[in-house]
Amino acid sequence: GAVVSQHPSWVICKSGTSVKIECRSLDFQATTMFWYRQFPKQSLMLMATSNEGSKATYEQGVEKDKFLINHASLTLSTLTVTSAHPEDSSFYICSARLPGPPAGEQFFGPGTRLTVL
Amino acid sequence: AQTVTQSQPEMSVQEAETVTLSCTYDTSENNYYLFWYKQPPSRQMILVIRQEAYKQQNATENRFSVNFQKAAKSFSLKISDSQLGDTAMYFCAFMIRGYSTLTFGKGTMLLVSP
Numbered sequence: 001g002a003v004v005s006q007h008p009s010w011v012i013c014k015s016g017t018s019v020k021i022e023c024r025s026l027d028f029q030a031t032t033m034f035w036y037r038q039f040p041k042q043s044l045m046l047m048a049t050s051n052e053g054s055k056a057t058y059e060q061g062v063e064k065d066k067f068l069i070n071h072a073s074l075t076l077s078t079l080t081v082t083s084a085h086p087e088d089s090s091f092y093i094c095s096a097r098l099p100g101p102p103a104g105e106q107f108f109g110p111g112t113r114l115t116v117l
Numbered sequence: 118a119q120t121v122t123q124s125q126p127e128m129s130v131q132e133a134e135t136v137t138l139s140c141t142y143d144t145s146e147n148n149y150y151l152f153w154y155k156q157p158p159s160r161q162m163i164l165v166i167r168q169e170a171y172k173q174q175n176a177t178e179n180r181f182s183v184n185f186q187k188a189a190k191s192f193s194l195k196i197s198d199s200q201l202g203d204t205a206m207y208f209c210a211f212m213i214r215g216y217s218t219l220t221f222g223k224g225t226m227l228l229v230s231p
């Protein structure tokens with residue numbers, strides 16, 4: 001099956017610093033990737049849709065200047081949390097959509113746990 | 118806007134028994150997909166089963182099957198012969214055909230006990 005990796009799997013940083021999370025599709029090309037945020041015991045909340053070669057589409061309420069998304073190639077999307085604060089601590093998950101049929105299936109990365117001190 | 122409702126926050130079942138997780142959704146669309154995803158303690162999201170709305174036949178994947186009632190907008194997941202490894206959070210999800218984004222329910226935590 002299609003494999004999506006994320007790096008790092010966990011990160012601890014100081015308040016005010018920036019953190020970059022990478023999402024890679026390992027065995028397929030993904031024109032579209034997605035970034036989710038998940039709080040403990042809650043569902044996944046879509047933050048943004050990342051399209052290769054164009055600007056990301058952010059969901060309502062998500063600060064685009066704080067959560068910078070870059071999808072520079074067909075296998076890599078990055079999420080940078082800028083000037084991180086403790087309230088940004090969360091579990092961040094990316095997914096990638098297979099092109100072509102069967103339409104719609106998303107493959108998820110293993111997630112990144114961010115802790116901001 | 119689409120909504121997905123999972124009314125069972127938690128469920129428990131004993132090993133080898135059968136359990137059904139409920140999911141209802143609301144949409145005005147006619148062409149869409151429905152999914153069940155599993156998130157075990159590792160937090161890796163795993164696709165369990167997919168249903169295409171235009172197909173009347175219920176999807177099955179080994180011990181997992183769905184009861185898709187399009188008119189009632191219901192999409193339940195049945196797990197037969199439950200195993201300890203089935204312990205996980207289960208999310209029902211909806212996607213309009215032709216679009217990419219998934220709408221998730223709040224999830225049902227399933228605990229399988231020996």
